[in-house]
Amino acid sequence: MKDEVLDKVADLGAAAHLGAGVERVKxxxxxxxxxxxxxxxxxxxxxxxxxxxxxxxAEYKVKKHPLSMIGASFVIGLGLGAVIAIGxxxxxxxxxx
Numbered sequence: 001m002k003d004e005v006l007d008k009v010a011d012l013g014a015a016a017h018l019g020a021g022v023e024r025v026k027x028x029x030x031x032x033x034x035x036x037x038x039x040x041x042x043x044x045x046x047x048x049x050x051x052x053x054x055x056x057x058a059e060y061k062v063k064k065h066p067l068s069m070i071g072a073s074f075v076i077g078l079g080l081g082a083v084i085a086i087g088x089x090x091x092x093x094x095x096x097x
Contacts, residue, residue, distance in 0.1 A: 062069045
């Protein structure tokens with residue numbers, strides 16, 4: 001009887017030790033999830049600011065160098081027009097036919 005009680009006490013001690021290990025793992029997982037959530041929130045905030053920064057930079061460049069921005073817009077427009085015209089003539093959608 002005494003041996004059985006000692007075995008049960010030893011089993012309870014091992015279970016308590018195992019329970020403490022489980023608690024440490026549980027806390028580590030909770031910390032990792034919380035850290036991941038914080039990183040995700042920071043990334044979302046940063047991605048919201050990125051378009052605003054892009055617009056601000058474009059406004060600054062237009063104010064600083066207005067003529068070069070007009071020239072760049074003209075060149076981009078010509079390039080896009082040429083690409084569209086080539087694409088339309090290759091597919092047979094040209095009005096010239």
